[in-house]
Amino acid sequence: MGRDTPMIEIEGLEKTFTTAGGPTAVLKDVSLSIRQGEIFGIIGRSGAGKSTLVRCINLLERPSAGRITVNGQEVSSLQGAALREARRGIGMIFQHFNLLSSRTAFENIAFPLELAGKSKADIVAVVQPLLELVGLTDKRDRYPAELSGGQKQRVGIARALASKPAVLLCDEATSALDPETTKSILALLQDINRKLGLTIVLITHEMPVIKEVCDRVAVLDHGRVVEQGNVFDIFTAPKADVTRSFVSDVIDRPLPSNLLERLRSTPLTQGNVVLRIIFTGPSANTPVIAEVVRTYSVLLNILQGNVEYIQGTPYGNIVVEAVGQPQAVQEAIDHIRANNLRVEVLGHVAGAHRAVA
Ligand SMILES: Nc1ncnc2c1ncn2[C@@H]1O[C@H](COP(=O)(O)OP(=O)(O)O)[C@@H](O)[C@H]1O
Ligand SMILES: [Mg+2]
Structure with missing residues (x-):
């Protein structure tokens, strides 16, 4: 059989x-x-x-x-x-x-x-x-x-x-x-x-x-x-x-408490978006993050990162604060998604250091 x-x-x-x-x-x-x-x-x-x-x-x-x-x-x-x-x-x-x-x-x-x-x-x-x-x-x-x-x-x-x-x-x-x-x-x-x-x-x-x-x-x-x-x-x-x-x-590490305290569900006028980016399988090796930072006027501050191996295949999970103009941030998200990575918007935080476009 x-x-x-x-x-x-x-x-x-x-x-x-x-x-x-x-x-x-x-x-x-x-x-x-x-x-x-x-x-x-x-x-x-x-x-x-x-x-x-x-x-x-x-x-x-x-x-x-x-x-x-x-x-x-x-x-x-x-x-x-x-x-x-x-x-x-x-x-x-x-x-x-x-x-x-x-x-x-x-x-x-x-x-x-x-x-x-x-x-x-x-x-x-x-x-x-x-x-x-x-x-x-x-x-x-x-x-x-x-x-x-x-x-x-x-x-x-x-x-x-x-x-x-x-x-x-x-x-x-x-x-x-x-x-x-x-x-x-x-x-x-x-x-x-x-x-x-x-x-x-x-x-x-x-x-x-x-x-x-x-x-x-x-x-x-x-x-x-x-x-x-x-x-x-x-x-x-x-x-x-x-x-x-x-x-x-x-899989999920709890978000750091100082982030949870600052996280809001609606966009702030002077704020940044917090994203969870999920890498699975071969895409875990794609330098998409570096590409995004190079191509768009967006900074990604990594707040948390973790890679698990499931049946030998990497499963990465990072939480970032995207700093940039809303338009540029949206383009960056679209770019990451176009590379078959999953992106979830976790919320919004007040932006202390907003990137200049
Ligand atoms: N012989 C039985 N007579 C009546 N109810 C039963 C009997 N065996 C199991 N149950 C009920 O069936 C449900 C599922 O039980 P069980 O199969 O032991 O679940 P699990 O192993 O997932 O914990 C429970 O609500 C339990 O009380
Ligand atoms: Mg049982």
């Missing part, structure tokens, strides 16, 4: 729970297509329906309506042995690891194989390389209480891989870990994705997790997919409000 082959297809998924207060629609018309071999992120605030969506994909919940296909098989209506078999093809890791405290690392990883009735020799042949893959060879006989959070999650990952799943679902798998450990677990998932070609679905409420490793992302809000696409596109041009706020948590 190639990279464009769908591994998980969800079409018109609905999930409604019946509660004391009546029916509650938790997932509404969710449609997603997750490709073979990609790392796909699903982000949403708490209560958005992420865990319910995962539980539908791994067949712990039955959809109220809609279809779910995993690895070419329609799974939403499976029963009995076929259901158990399909479940074995879907690995899962959790926020709180869900390890058995009375079993060592080795025994936890071996557990699904024991349940499947594998021989001791077969189990060792699978578990030993998995311990190596997750970097825990020297911890094989340790109990969960003797392991750090990151090590526990490594055991969880190895256990999920023991049944050789085609898909690994991660529900807030790094949310209980500190930022450094989160990075190391994400790096491990990326490594496994590349080495084994495993399709990974990462469910999270944390945008840095998406930015770090995902190829594509869907944004879930109140049970609906409000936006989906390439991570780079979503980061650089978020459309839904909820996405914009997720993105700005990661």
Whole structure:
């Protein structure tokens, strides 16, 4: 199968729970297509329906309506042995690891194989390389209480891989870990994705997790997919409000307080315009700013600057005060836009040093 082959297809998924207060629609018309071999992120605030969506994909919940296909098989209506078999093809890791405290690392990883009735020799042949893959060879006989959070999650990952799943679902798998450990677990998932070609679905409420490793992302809000696409596109041009706020948590530095205090929403007679200029991809290397200063009677005072790398592509974001006659400033803005850079007018400030045209 190639990279464009769908591994998980969800079409018109609905999930409604019946509660004391009546029916509650938790997932509404969710449609997603997750490709073979990609790392796909699903982000949403708490209560958005992420865990319910995962539980539908791994067949712990039955959809109220809609279809779910995993690895070419329609799974939403499976029963009995076929259901158990399909479940074995879907690995899962959790926020709180869900390890058995009375079993060592080795025994936890071996557990699904024991349940499947594998021989001791077969189990060792699978578990030993998995311990190596997750970097825990020297911890094989340790109990969960003797392991750090990151090590526990490594055991969880190895256990999920023991049944050789085609898909690994991660529900807030790094949310209980500190930022450094989160990075190391994400790096491990990326490594496994590349080495084994495993399709990974990462469910999270944390945008840095998406930015770090995902190829594509869907944004879930109140049970609906409000936006989906390439991570780079979503980061650089978020459309839904909820996405914009997720993105700005990661990308936008708050404006300096002395600027915020001076910023007005309407032009001032003796004032300057404050602009945010966004550079993406290759244009980050274009010397447009220098060109503008050279060509127009406009000075650009840089008030703030920042470059982030998303999937290896630069995303620059600078805030400038444009000093010059309104006509010249407008021409400069038009020139920057003509070079495919995004320009937003943030507001206006009183101009202490207005450039002479
Ligand atoms: N079994 C259930 N019965 C009733 N309501 C549920 C059930 N499971 C989840 N919910 C409700 O569905 C909503 C989404 O929950 P969940 O999928 O856990 O969201 P998330 O993982 O995004 O935080 C919440 O309002 C939750 O209370
Ligand atoms: Mg959840």
